[in-house]
Amino acid sequence: MDWNTIFITTVEASIGWQTVAYALAAIGINIQFGYAGLLNFGQAAFLGVAAYGLAVTVSTFHLSFWLGIAIGLVATVILAFLLGIPTLRLRADYLAIVTIAAAEIVRLVFRSVAFKDVFGGSDGRQNFSGDFFAINPYSPGTYGIGPISFDERTTWVLTVGWILIALSCALVYLLMKSPWGRVMKAIREDEDAVRSLGKNVFSYKMQALVLGGVIGCLGGFIFALSQASVQPDLFGTEFTFYAYTIVILGGAARVFSPVVGAAIFWVLLVFIGNTLDEAARAGAFGSWVTVSQVGSVRFMLVGLGLMLLLIFRPQGIFGDKREIALDAR
Amino acid sequence: MCRNGGATHPAMTQLEGAPLRRAVIAFTAFLGGLVLLLASPAWAEGEALKGTLQNQGQPVNGVKISVVAEDGNPVAAVTTGADGTWEVPVPKAGKFKVTLDQTTLPSGVALKFKDKGTLDVQVYEGNQRNVLFALVPAGQQGSGNTSGESASSFWDRVAQLTFEGFNLGLIIALAAMGLSLVFGTTGLTNFAHGELLTLGAMAAYLFNAVMGVPLILAAVIAVVIGGGLGYLQDRFFWGQLRKRGSSLVAMMIISIGLALFLRYVFLFLFGGESRPFADYNAQPGVQVGPISAAPKNFIAMAIELAVLVIVGLALLKTRTGKAARAVADNPALAASSGINVERVIRIIWTVGGAIAALAGIMLGLAQNINYQMGFQILLLVFAGVTLGGLGTAFGALVGSLVVGLFIQLSTLVVPTELKTVGALLVLILVMLFRPQGILGRRERIG
Numbered sequence: 019m020d021w022n023t024i025f026i027t028t029v030e031a032s033i034g035w036q037t038v039a040y041a042l043a044a045i046g047i048n049i050q051f052g053y054a055g056l057l058n059f060g061q062a063a064f065l066g067v068a069a070y071g072l073a074v075t076v077s078t079f080h081l082s083f084w085l086g087i088a089i090g091l092v093a094t095v096i097l098a099f100l101l102g103i104p105t106l107r108l109r110a111d112y113l114a115i116v117t118i119a120a121a122e123i124v125r126l127v128f129r130s131v132a133f134k135d136v137f138g139g140s141d142g143r144q145n146f147s148g149d150f151f152a153i154n155p156y157s158p159g160t161y162g163i164g165p166i167s168f169d170e171r172t173t174w175v176l177t178v179g180w181i182l183i184a185l186s187c188a189l190v191y192l193l194m195k196s197p198w199g200r201v202m203k204a205i206r207e208d209e210d211a212v213r214s215l216g217k218n219v220f221s222y223k224m225q226a227l228v229l230g231g232v233i234g235c236l237g238g239f240i241f242a243l244s245q246a247s248v249q250p251d252l253f254g255t256e257f258t259f260y261a262y263t264i265v266i267l268g269g270a271a272r273v274f275s276p277v278v279g280a281a282i283f284w285v286l287l288v289f290i291g292n293t294l295d296e297a298a299r300a301g302a303f304g305s306w307v308t309v310s311q312v313g314s315v316r317f318m319l320v321g322l323g324l325m326l327l328l329i330f331r332p333q334g335i336f337g338d339k340r341e342i343a344l345d346a347r
Numbered sequence: 348m349c350r351n352g353g354a355t356h357p358a359m360t361q362l363e364g365a366p367l368r369r370a371v372i373a374f375t376a377f378l379g380g381l382v383l384l385l386a387s388p389a390w391a392e393g394e395a396l397k398g399t400l401q402n403q404g405q406p407v408n409g410v411k412i413s414v415v416a417e418d419g420n421p422v423a424a425v426t427t428g429a430d431g432t433w434e435v436p437v438p439k440a441g442k443f444k445v446t447l448d449q450t451t452l453p454s455g456v457a458l459k460f461k462d463k464g465t466l467d468v469q470v471y472e473g474n475q476r477n478v479l480f481a482l483v484p485a486g487q488q489g490s491g492n493t494s495g496e497s498a499s500s501f502w503d504r505v506a507q508l509t510f511e512g513f514n515l516g517l518i519i520a521l522a523a524m525g526l527s528l529v530f531g532t533t534g535l536t537n538f539a540h541g542e543l544l545t546l547g548a549m550a551a552y553l554f555n556a557v558m559g560v561p562l563i564l565a566a567v568i569a570v571v572i573g574g575g576l577g578y579l580q581d582r583f584f585w586g587q588l589r590k591r592g593s594s595l596v597a598m599m600i601i602s603i604g605l606a607l608f609l610r611y612v613f614l615f616l617f618g619g620e621s622r623p624f625a626d627y628n629a630q631p632g633v634q635v636g637p638i639s640a641a642p643k644n645f646i647a648m649a650i651e652l653a654v655l656v657i658v659g660l661a662l663l664k665t666r667t668g669k670a671a672r673a674v675a676d677n678p679a680l681a682a683s684s685g686i687n688v689e690r691v692i693r694i695i696w697t698v699g700g701a702i703a704a705l706a707g708i709m710l711g712l713a714q715n716i717n718y719q720m721g722f723q724i725l726l727l728v729f730a731g732v733t734l735g736g737l738g739t740a741f742g743a744l745v746g747s748l749v750v751g752l753f754i755q756l757s758t759l760v761v762p763t764e765l766k767t768v769g770a771l772l773v774l775i776l777v778m779l780f781r782p783q784g785i786l787g788r789r790e791r792i793g
Contacts, residue, residue: 057596059603104778110596111536111737115729116778119771122726131397131434132762255722259603266600314611321608328601329588 022165024292029166031288032281035244038179039065039237040284043257044264044276045186046234051262052270053194054226055206057110060101060117061261063124064231065238066253067093070128070137072239073248076146078136083149087239094235097124098228106223121255129250142249150174150243175244182240183277186233191273193229202226203271203341234261256317263324269337279334291316395476396445396468397434399427399763402456402482406431406714408621411448417441426451429621430763443468447480453623453715456482506637508755514644514713516751517651520744521706522728523735524658525577525699527743530732531675532692535585536599539606540703541725545613545718547573547704548711552617555624562626570704577700581693606722613718621715647709654702655744662740671695672740727754727767730774736784745785 031037043061050056071090075081101120105113127133129140137143156170156177168176193199204212205219213219242248260283268279294312297303307315333339396414400407406429413424414435422443427433437443446465449458458464458480468476526540550572554565588598630641662668673681674691682688710720727750735746750770757769777784 057599100775104775104782108778108782111599112733112778112782114536114599115733116775119726119729119774123768123771126765126768130762130764130768131432132765134434134436256607259607262600262603311615314614317611318608318615321604321606321611324604325601325608328597328604329591329593332597 020296024289024296026165027292028285028289030168031284033176033180034284035172035175035179035240037280037284038176038183039241039244040261040264041183041277041280042179042186042237042240043234043261044268044280045183045190046230046232046237047261047265048230048270048272048276049190049233050226050230052265052272053199053202053206054223054230055110056106056223056227056230057114058101058117058227058230059114059255059258059262060119060121060124061231061234062253062255062257063117063121064094064097064234065241065257066121066124066128066248066250067097068235068238069242069248069253070143073143073146073242074136076149077143078138083146086146090235090239091232094231094238095228098231099224102224102227106220106227118255118258121253121258125250125253128253137250140250142247144247147243147246172244175240179240179244182236186236187273187277189233194273198222259324260320263320263327266324266327266332266334269334271338271341272336275334275336278336282335287316287320290319395434395436396443396478397432397476398478398480400431400433400480400482407453407456407482408715409451409453411451413446413448415444415446417443428764432763445478452482458482503637504759505756507639508758509752510638510640512752512755513748514648514751515755516731516748517648517655518706518709518713519724519727519731519751520655520747521651521702521709522724523731523743523747524655524740525695525703526728527732527735527737528671528675528695528740529692529699530737531739532671532678532688532695533585533589534595535602536595538599538602538725539609540699540728541721541723542606542609542613543573543577543700543703543721544707544710544724545610545716545721546576547707548716548720549613549617549707550704551708551711552622552624552716555626556622559625562624566705566708569708570701573704573707574697574701577703578693578697580700581696585696586689586693610718610722617716617718619718621717623715624711627712643712647712650705651709654705658698658702659741659744667691667694675740727751727770730770732784733774734777734784736786739784739786742784742786749785 043065046064047058047061050058068090071093072083072086075086075089076083097120101113101117105116128137128142130137131139133139151171151174154170154174156173158170160167160169161173162168194202201212201217201222205217205222209219212222238253241252264279264283265276266279267283268275268277291312294307294315295309298307298309298312327334332342398412400410406427408427408429408431410427410433411424412427412433412435414422414437416422416437422437423435425433425435444465444467447458449464452458466478466480468478522540522544525543526537529535529537529540547569550569551562551565554560554568555562558565560568585598588601593601627641627643630643632639632641635645660668662672670681670686670691671694673684673686674688678688681691707721710724714720728747731747731750732743733746734749735742735744750773753773754766754770758766761769
């Protein structure tokens with residue numbers, strides 16, 4: 019077994035683009051689920067709408083990159099309103115069902131043949147990241163320590179990504195210290211009490227949904243730019259469930275836990291995936307587990323991990339058991 | 348959980364809700380218009396070749412179709428999607444050779460005319476040419492030269508789609524009954540319910556296609572296994588979680604973890620491809636009035652209907668059924684009237700698991716079996732349950748039938764691949780106008 023490669027890919031995964039994209043998605047979910055108690059199971063749609071907003075603007079309509087970013091952000095806000103207005107007044111599980119349905123709608127429309135001219139069908143869209151890499155300050159070469167290094171494009175994506183994560187964390191920290199954040203947590207604990215104090219609960223929930231969606235959509239941009247392409251099936255429901263696992267692993271309602279959670283999650287996933295892959299190639303399991311089956315083992319472990327976390331340690335690594343929004347209606 | 352907590356004062360809801368609601372309606376209408384605008388050019392402009400592969404009214408997927416221009420340059424090769432559709436955009440008008448790779452046809456399906464594997468078609472300016480390959484169950488091929496095209500009238504299509512809609516609706520209803528009853532009695536929104544369907548289909552596949560048991564017997568065994576697993580799931584998993592006092596939101600996310608886990612166990616064991624049962628998969632169709640379908644579809648619908656009627660009657664007439672409805676209505680009150688709530692819940696899980704397994708087998712008969720089938724239909728089941736009213740057994744039945752019919756009939760106006768989108772949009776609109784569903788009651792939703 020090639021432990022060297024496994025070690026390098028694992029360390030790289032701790033700060034790689036997947037960690038960045040999922041951390042941003044998880045910070046968004048943490049605002050919605052951790053602080054406000056909203057069960058948004060459609061985070062993948064927010065990322066998808068943002069990524070496609072950018073990709074379609076640039077590659078289909080040949081408009082500028084920055085306009086694409088703006089359209090992605092506006093599309094995310096519109097999606098949040100469309101999902102929030104019918105459901106935020108209802109019980110938590112209605113929001114869960116509607117958001118998961120909306121995420122599937124978005125994915126099916128993106129991959130449909132009818133809209134192939136706009137969204138590119140199941141092949142998605144490419145050729146939209148030129149302007150982003152044109153302002154890359156890094157000259158060609160690799161950057162890193164020893165064998166752990168990234169090329170100049172990845173380094174640029176990661177720099178922007180980690181700056182966005184830092185800014186998002188700072189924003190969440192300041193917001194949650196403010197009166198606004200305290201109202202948000204109060205809504206999570208007892209909606210009626212907050213309403214009886216004269217606060218417009220619906221409006222606060224909507225703000226949380228929009229803010230969480232917008233921070234998540236930054237992850238969508240990173241996702242699209244790091245791959246230089248978007249494909250509809252990248253934004254399936256599994257994406258959202260991964261992000262939930264990350265939030266719960268780190269501990270809901272903590273500022274840094276989504277980031278740490280994302281890093282740990284991807285380190286574990288890459289390490290286990292690569293080790294199993296190498297082992298299967300080396301024939302360690304005999305005919306019992308083939309190389310093509312290893313991929314599904316990773317997903318099984320995520321599902322199992324999510325279950326075990328919620329049963330035995332719902333507060334995750336850093337969370338506080340008294341502060342978990344699991345009793346939301 | 349407090350069922351009635353969070354109920355907004357109605358007048359207040361009205362006040363803050365009315366303008367917003369109107370805005371959303373206007374916006375949705377605007378989006379709908381946009382969708383049509385965006386969609387129409389795709390149909391009007393750009394030459395393309397397209398088609399839908401069907402055998403006995405059922406889509407045939409994974410078949411390779413390649414297009415070659417008149418001058419011999421290959422244009423593209425595609426495989427048909429899950430709904431049997433394929434499309435190849437062509438650079439300009441002209442003559443093209445369309446070839447169906449007969450080796451990629453699923454077993455039991457063959458071209459009606461062996462020598463018609465390659466067709467010459469003319470595409471005109473701005474034309475989206477439909478190309479038809481006539482498929483029949485293997486062993487029934489002809490070699491004649493009759494045209495495969497048939498001009499069915501609009502109303503024939505409506506009748507055919509209504510029939511197919513009922514078929515789908517009944518399958519959704521079978522799944523929805525269990526989901527809705529579990530929700531009503533325990534409050535759990537079970538995202539792993541779809542995997543009970545997959546499990547039923549796969550168990551039947553194991554006995555039927557691998558071990559050679561006749562399908563009907565295999566189905567009976569699979570239903571028993573489904574019921575047994577429903578019982579065990581409640582006895583050793585959900586029941587324990589309830590006893591520990593896990594909250595409903597925690598259990599909902601646990602059910603997602605369980606669904607993810609099971610789905611990939613299925614992928615691990617079964618592989619990523621779709622496979623049919625060994626029996627009844629290439630039945631010749633019969634014509635009943637305007638409807639043509641394989642006999643198995645009629646029998647499947649009869650079984651589905653019979654099971655639904657039996658479950659419905661059991662809910663209305665038997666002591667356990669009445670107890671189940673009482674628990675679904677108000678668990679605390681039911682317990683204080685001397686109903687053994689835990690026992691009722693266990694029975695509901697057992698019956699729910701069994702009929703979910705049956706739904707999975709029926710779905711496997713109607714489509715094919717793959718590891719995602721349960722998850723794919725789960726959202727439609729949610730749509731049906733929500734439309735009918737969460738927690739009401741008969742609401743789930745009505746809602747599911749409406750969803751099934753809507754999905755099939757919507758293909759009259761929207762492309763087949765987007766038919767699910769319509770049903771899911773309806774789910775969101777229901778939330779807007781009647782969140783309690785058709786048969787639900789207002790106080791459940793707050």
